[in-house]
Structures are given as structure tokens and as C-alpha cells.
Amino acid sequence: MIGRLNHVAIAVPDLEAASALYRNALGADVTEPQPEPAHGVTVVFVNLPNTKIEFLEPLGEDSPIRAFLDRNPGGGIHHLCYEVDDIHAARDRLVAAGARVLGSGEPKIGAHGKPVLFLHPKDLLGTLVELEQA
Ligand SMILES: CC[C@H](C(=O)O)C(=O)SCCNC(=O)CCNC(=O)[C@H](O)C(C)(C)COP(=O)(O)OP(=O)(O)OC[C@H]1O[C@@H](n2cnc3c(N)ncnc32)[C@H](O)[C@@H]1OP(=O)(O)O
Numbered sequence: 001m002i003g004r005l006n007h008v009a010i011a012v013p014d015l016e017a018a019s020a021l022y023r024n025a026l027g028a029d030v031t032e033p034q035p036e037p038a039h040g041v042t043v044v045f046v047n048l049p050n051t052k053i054e055f056l057e058p059l060g061e062d063s064p065i066r067a068f069l070d071r072n073p074g075g076g077i078h079h080l081c082y083e084v085d086d087i088h089a090a091r092d093r094l095v096a097a098g099a100r101v102l103g104s105g106e107p108k109i110g111a112h113g114k115p116v117l118f119l120h121p122k123d124l125l126g127t128l129v130e131l132e133q134a
């Protein structure tokens with residue numbers, strides 16, 4: 001069921017500063033800011049040979065990452081995103097294993113234009129897990 005590691009997400013207080021740091025200090029290839037109002041964040045992706053890093057900045061008053069940044073004002077690793085062949089089957093299997101799906105329980109279109117959903121960190125080893133339909 002579980003497939004490629006699509007991305008590791010880092011929540012940051014300042015997307016432009018984070019992008020400049022990775023470009024200047026690491027020579028990274030960083031995409032331009034992509035507002036995702038349905039998810040309450042603006043994102044960029046750091047393209048790596050074998051996966052991506054996603055930087056997240058809060059967008060709007062109800063951003064789901066606001067409290068995380070209050071706890072981690074300098075930023076911090078926020079979630080892992082795994083690709084799955086069938087996001088509904090993966091969801092149902094995880095729910096059967098006791099994991100809680102966040103939000104409505106139905107996938108939403110994510111930053112790559114594909115269905116995504118999130119599982120509660122308390123049910124998956126203290127790690128927020130995102131699933132993306134491959
Ligand atoms: C554009 C889409 C893009 C993509 O890749 O396609 C994205 O990735 S969008 C990313 C932003 N959206 C989300 O993260 C949606 C799912 N997240 C949530 O619904 C919330 O962040 C939630 C519920 C996981 C946590 O919200 P909040 O911090 O406000 O809740 P609590 O303060 O009640 O925290 C509960 C409990 O969980 C711990 N926690 C919170 N966030 C994380 C985390 N990222 N990793 C690990 N643990 C986390 C928090 O510390 C609390 O623990 P406790 O021991 O009870 O204090």
C-alpha cells in the first residue's frame with residue numbers, strides 16, 4: 001500500500017526567507033510561492049533528486065499550522081507525505097487500524113493537483129502523515 005515518499009514538509013514563519021536560505025546556502029532549486037487557500041497555507045517545493053521538501057507558511061486566520069508555529073516559532077518538520085495507489089482504500093485500511101482521518105474524511109485536492117488527506121499525528125507515532133493519490 002504505502003508508496004514513494006512524495007515530500008517532507010517544514011512549517012516556516014517566512015516562506016521567502018526560507019526559500020532564500022535554501023537557494024543561497026544549499027544551492028537548492030525552489031519553486032515560486034503557491035497559495036493554497038483551501039488548505040490555509042502558501043507552499044513552495046524544494047526539488048531534490050529523490051523527493052521534495054515542502055515549505056509551508058500560514059495563509060489566513062484559520063490556518064491549521066498556526067498553532068504549530070506558535071509552538072515552534074523558528075519553524076519545524078511538520079508532516080510526511082506518502083504516495084498511495086488508492087487513497088480511499090488506504091484511508092479505510094488506516095481507519096480500520098485505529099487512525100483518525102482529519103477534516104471531513106474525504107480527500108481534498110492538494111498542491112500537486114491530486115487528492116490528499118491527513119491522519120492524526122497521535123495515531124501514527126507522533127507524526128502527521130499526509131497521503132497523496134499517486
Ligand atoms: C496544499 C496542500 C499541501 C500538500 O502537500 O498538498 C499540504 O501539505 S497542506 C498542510 C497543512 N494542512 C494540514 O496540516 C492539515 C492537517 N493538520 C491539521 O488538521 C492540524 O495541523 C492538526 C489537527 C494535526 C494539529 O492542529 P493543532 O496543532 O491546532 O492541534 P492541537 O494543538 O490540538 O494538537 C493536537 C496534538 O497534536 C500535536 N501536533 C500538532 N501538529 C503536529 C504535527 N505536525 N506533528 C506532530 N504532532 C503534532 C500537538 O502537539 C498536540 O499534541 P499534545 O501532545 O496533545 O500537545
Ligand SMILES: [Co+2]
Pocket residue numbers: 007009054079081130
Ligand atoms: Co504536504
